[in-house]
Amino acid sequence: DAGITQSPRYKITETGRQVTLMCHQTWSHSYMFWYRQDLGHGLRLIYYSAAADITDKGEVSDGYVVSRSKTENFPLTLESATRSQTSVYFCASSDLGGILSTQYFGPGTRLTVL
Amino acid sequence: KQEVTQIPAALSVPEGENLVLNCSFTDSAIYNLQWFRQDPGKGLTSLLLIQSSQREQTSGRLNASLDKSSGRSTLYIAASQPGDSATYLCAVVPPPGNTGKLIFGQGTTLQVKP
Numbered sequence: 001d002a003g004i005t006q007s008p009r010y011k012i013t014e015t016g017r018q019v020t021l022m023c024h025q026t027w028s029h030s031y032m033f034w035y036r037q038d039l040g041h042g043l044r045l046i047y048y049s050a051a052a053d054i055t056d057k058g059e060v061s062d063g064y065v066v067s068r069s070k071t072e073n074f075p076l077t078l079e080s081a082t083r084s085q086t087s088v089y090f091c092a093s094s095d096l097g098g099i100l101s102t103q104y105f106g107p108g109t110r111l112t113v114l
Numbered sequence: 115k116q117e118v119t120q121i122p123a124a125l126s127v128p129e130g131e132n133l134v135l136n137c138s139f140t141d142s143a144i145y146n147l148q149w150f151r152q153d154p155g156k157g158l159t160s161l162l163l164i165q166s167s168q169r170e171q172t173s174g175r176l177n178a179s180l181d182k183s184s185g186r187s188t189l190y191i192a193a194s195q196p197g198d199s200a201t202y203l204c205a206v207v208p209p210p211g212n213t214g215k216l217i218f219g220q221g222t223t224l225q226v227k228p
Contacts, residue, residue, distance in 0.1 A: 031214050042220040043158075043203070048213060058215065090157055094214050102148055103216065105157035 003027070006091050006106040014114050019078045021109050023091030031094040032074040033103060034058075034066065036087040043090065049074055081113045116141045116208045120219035127194055128227050135189040135222045137204035142182045145207040148216065149178050149189050152201045161202075162189070194226045 004025040013019050023032065034046040035058075045058030047066040055066050063085060065077045074093075078085055088110050092103040117140045127133050137147070146165045150158040162171045162178040164187070170179040177190040187204055201223045205216040 033215070035218075040220075043205075043216075043218040045215055045217075048215055050213065056213070092158075096214070101214065102160040102163050103158075103214065104160070105150075107157045108155075 004091060004093055004104055004106040006089075006109050008109060009107065010110050012112045012114065013081050015081060015083060017081050019081050019111065021076045021078075021089055021091075021111070023074045023076070023106060025072055025074075025091075025093040025104075027093060027095065027104075028071055029093035029095045029104075030071070031096070031101075031103075032068065033092040033094070034064075034074070034076045035090045035092065036060065036085075037090060037108075038087050046076065046089075078111075081111075083113050085111065086113045087111060116144075116206065116217050118204060118206055118217055118219035120202075120204060120222050122222060123220065124223045124225075126225040126227065129194060129196060131194050131226075133191050133194055133224070135191070135202050135204075135224070137187040137189070137219055139185045139187075139206050139217075141208065142185055143209055144182065145209065147178075147180050147187050148205050148207075149176075149187075150203045150205065152203060152221070154200075158203065191224075194224075196226050196228050199224055199226050 007022045033048045035043045049055045049068045091106040094101045094103045148163045149161040164180040175192040201221040203221045205218040
């Protein structure tokens with residue numbers, strides 16, 4: 001009964017490396033989201049997905065790639081990490097996605113890019 | 115572009131006090147407004163969701179109101195307790211709404227002193 005989980009919880013990497021953050025939900029929710037949280041900017045949407053194989057960009061998608069081959073998984077990849085991508089990353093899921101439903105958030109991944 | 119603002123950024127009150135947190139948004143064309151709670155180092159927990167056709171929602175000691183025409187929402191916390199200490203975030207779902215994408219304010223950090 002894990003709900004929504006993220007791994008790793010903490011990650012340190014170097015500039016230029018590829019990094020993948022994992023997100024897994026057990027509810028079979030259709031919608032999944034990736035946000036980043038930074039001081040001074042709050043939470044900002046990176047990518048979202050309405051269903052398996054359907055993804056779309058959010059407000060701050062440059063430098064990130066997502067995939068959704070299975071409903072329950074929504075990995076986020078930083079193709080070539082930069083220091084500006086140091087942040088806390090949150091994954092969320094929602095059953096209806098729109099007007100009626102709230103989003104359920106994972107515990108976050110704290111990423112540091114050196 | 116929709117912007118969400120929360121004032122004040124931080125608030126400290128003695129235990130037992132009733133308090134109001136404020137949220138304002140620039141575009142009244144929203145599908146819903148949601149209040150979340152975030153504890154340090156944790157993910158977000160949904161508190162209340164107000165649909166655009168509603169004026170308020172209540173859950174226990176929490177009451178959230180929505181005035182779309184003025185672009186404002188308030189979260190009222192009755193008889194505050196030290197366990198209410200956390201950061202409170204409001205977020206709106208802008209059109210088209212069916213994606214569920216959230217635009218967040220930067221939050222109000224609440225400290226309730228025993």
